[in-house]
Amino acid sequence: MNISIGTLATRTGSKVQTIRYYEQLGLMPEPDRTYGGQRRYEQAAIKRLSFIRHARALGFSLDQIRNLLDLADDPARDCASADSIAREHLAAVKAKIAALNSLKRELTRMVECCDGTVTAHCRVIETLANHDLCASTRHETVT
Amino acid sequence: MNISIGTLATRTGSKVQTIRYYEQLGLMPEPDRTYGGQRRYEQAAIKRLSFIRHARALGFSLDQIRNLLDLADDPARDCASADSIAREHLAAVKAKIAALNSLKRELTRMVECCDGTVTAHCRVIETLANHDLCASTRHETVT
């Protein structure tokens, strides 16, 4: 208990700045300070930060995480809300996978027709120049 | 020919600001102007912008796209370079799909144990609180 911000960072796989950033956003509560003004965290902070980092790794936005944390903090927490957040997110993830799969198909096609040897025709650039391709993902940017 | 920025935007499914942004970055060349100072584009601009938008939809970064455009602009263009950019990107896409699939499995598990009914136990929050879960995607954020 009473660990420094650096220790908290390594314990949770985050960066020091990220923790301060979360504090600034109100996702992490303000911890006690030493006389010199340095942050000292208790065990609970590791749990909370792990929760946040894990949820982030799963692709939840900080806003969604804030909702989940509010639900978790509420003693009479509403499971249905948490469930619907997760459900919503699952749908988004499924959509993203579908988009990436069609993208994979197209990239594979681009790459396969060259298969390592330099040809007079550059398929990659030609494929990208053809703006009728991949119409399904045209207006949705996959990052 | 000689179309306005707004027309170019609708023709290519982009926004006016985005086009000006690309011009600022040097991805789109500076077009001619009317006496009043408004941009007027030629047919070639539609092609180039479509190329950019399409590549963006496929998840290429603007930096990668700049490389591809340079290759395309070069009369003695090097197909191997374009190919390796595409290949590299394909590998990244495959990795992202794998991460999203494991995420989908976990989200499905979270959602399925509640299946619509409110229970005393909130699985979603519990699952996220358990920071040992999903160790494989822990340090990589999927957006």
Added chain:
DNA sequence: CTAATCTCTACAGTGACTGTAGGTTCAAGA
């Protein structure tokens, strides 16, 4: 000619951090 629409520049904001500068505090070894 007028009114509506479009365009202009310049700048601020988004999300989720990351990096930097310049200074202060802490903990361990001599």
Added chain:
DNA sequence: TCTTGAACCTACAGTCACTGTAGAGATTAG
């Protein structure tokens, strides 16, 4: 106890790829 070096502090700028805003000027259809 003193010193030294790592860790910490605040505050702010930068990243990416845009998006939005304000306030002014240009264009076009009726």
